[in-house]
Amino acid sequence: MPDASAVTAAVLDDLREESGELDLLVAGLRTHEWAVPTPAEGWTVAHQIAHLNWTDEVALTAATEPDAFAAEAEKALAAPETFVGEAAEEAVTALTPEALLVEWREGRARLQDALRAKPPGTKLPWYGPPMSVASMASARLMETWAHGQDVADALGVTRKPTARLRHVARIGVRARDYAYFVRGLQPPAERFRVELLADDGGLTVHGPEDAAQRITGPLLDFCLLVTQRAHRDDLALEAVGPDAGRWLDIAQAFAGPAGPGRPPKAGR
Template sequence: MSDAAAVIDDLREESSELDELVRGLGAEQWAVPTPAPGWSIAHQIAHLIWTDDVALLAATDPEAFAPEVQKALDAPDTFVDVAARAIVDRTPPEALPEALLARWRAGRERMQEVLRSAPAGTRIPWYGPPMSVPSMATARLMETWAHGQDIADALGVTRTPTARLRHIARLGARARDYAYTVRGLPVPEEEFRVELHVPDGGVIAYGPEDAAQRVTGPLRDFCLLVTQRAHRDDLAIRATGPDADRWLDIAQAFAGPPGAGRAPRSEAPGTGNAPREGGR
C-alpha cells in the first residue's frame, strides 16, 4: 500500500490547500459564481462533499453504491448538479460556510481513512471501471484540484503549481483511450508520447520515446486540459500528429459522460460548461 499511502498523503495536502483558500471567506463570497454556470463556490465545495461521500460508500458498501450508478445512467446530464444543489439548498444560508466546511472536512477524513486501511488489491466500484485504491485516491485528488481551480478562478487567485499535479497528469494520460470510447470514436492504434515540463525544469513523460504521435507542454497546462478547466487555445500544449491533435479536443481525466469543456477566453464570458463528475 506504499503507493496508495503516498497518493493519499498528497490528497490530504491538496484538500488542506483548498481548505485554506475558502476558510476565511464570508457568506457573500461563498455565493460568488464560478466558471461553471449555475455553480457558486458553495456548490463547488458541496460537490466535493458529495463525491467524497459516494466514494466512501463505494469503498465500504458496494451493493448500496450500485443505485448511485443507476442514477447517473438515468440522468447523465443532471445528476451531478442535482447532488450539489441539494446539499446547498438543505443548508441554512446563515450557516452555509461553517456547515459545508465542517461536513467536507469530516467526510474527506473518513474517506481517506478507509482508503488507507483497504487491503492490497482492493477494487472499488465507480461510475466507470472499478478502481484500485491508488487510482481512487488519485481521482479524489484530481477532483479536489479541478474544483479548487474553479474556486481560484472565481476569486481571481493564481495558484502555484505543485508536484501533486503529476498524479493528475498520469491519470489524464492513462485515460486517453477512454476519451475516445466514451464518445463512440475509434481508439488510435498507436501509443502517444506525452512530455510535460515541470516548474523545476525537469520533464515527466509517458509512452514510448519514439512515438510519432506526441503531446508536449507545461505540466499545469496539461492538467487544466484533461480536467477541462481551460480550452486548448488558451494553453501551451502542442500536438504532433493528427491523432494526438484530435485528442487535445476530447481529452478528459474523469469517467462519465464527456464534458464540453471551457470555451476559449476570446469568447463571451459565461459560456463555460458545468463540471462533470470527475476522475474515476
C-alpha cells in the same frame, strides 16, 4: 519496484494535502463570497465544495458498502446530465457555508481512514471500471484540484503548481481511450508520447520514447486541458501527428459524459 502500500500511502498523503490547500482557500471566506459564481455555469463556490463533499461520500460508500454504491451508480446512469448538479444544488440549499465546510472536512477524513484501511490491491467499484485504492485516491485528488481551480478562478487567486499535478496528468493520459469511447469514437491503436515540463524543471513522461505522435508542453497546461478547465487555444501544448492533435480537442480525465469544456478567452 516500490512497495504497493507505500505508493498508496503517498497518494493518500497527496490527496490530503490537495484538500487542505483548497480548505485554506475557502475557510476564511465571508458568507457572500461562497455565492460568488465560478467558471462552471450555474455553480458558485459553495456548489464546488458541495460537489467535492458529495463525491467524497460516494467514494466512501464505494469503499465500504459496494451494494449501496451500485444503487447510486444506477441513479447516475439514469440521469447522467443532471445527477451531479442536482446533488450539489441540494447540499447548497440545505446547508449554510459553515455547515458545508464542516461536512466536507469530516467526510474527507472518513474517506482517508477507509482507504488507508484497505489492502492496496483491493478493487473498488466506480462509475467507470473498478479502481485500486491508489487510483481512487488519485481520482479524488484530480477532482479536488480541478474544482479547486474553479474556486481559485472565481476568487481571482493564482495557485502555485505543485508536484501533485503528476497524478492529474497520469489520469489524463490513462483516460485517453475513454475520451474517444464516451464520444462514440474509435481510439487510435498506437500509443502517444507525452512529455510535460513542471515549473521546477522536472519532466513528467508517459508513453514510448520512439512514438511517432506526441504531446509536449507545460504540466500545468496539460492538467488544465484534461480537466477541461481551459481551452486548448489558451494553452502552450504542442501536438505532433493528427491523432495526437485530435486527442487534445476531446481529452478528459473524468468519468461520465463528455464535458462541454471552456470557451477560449475573449480576443483569441
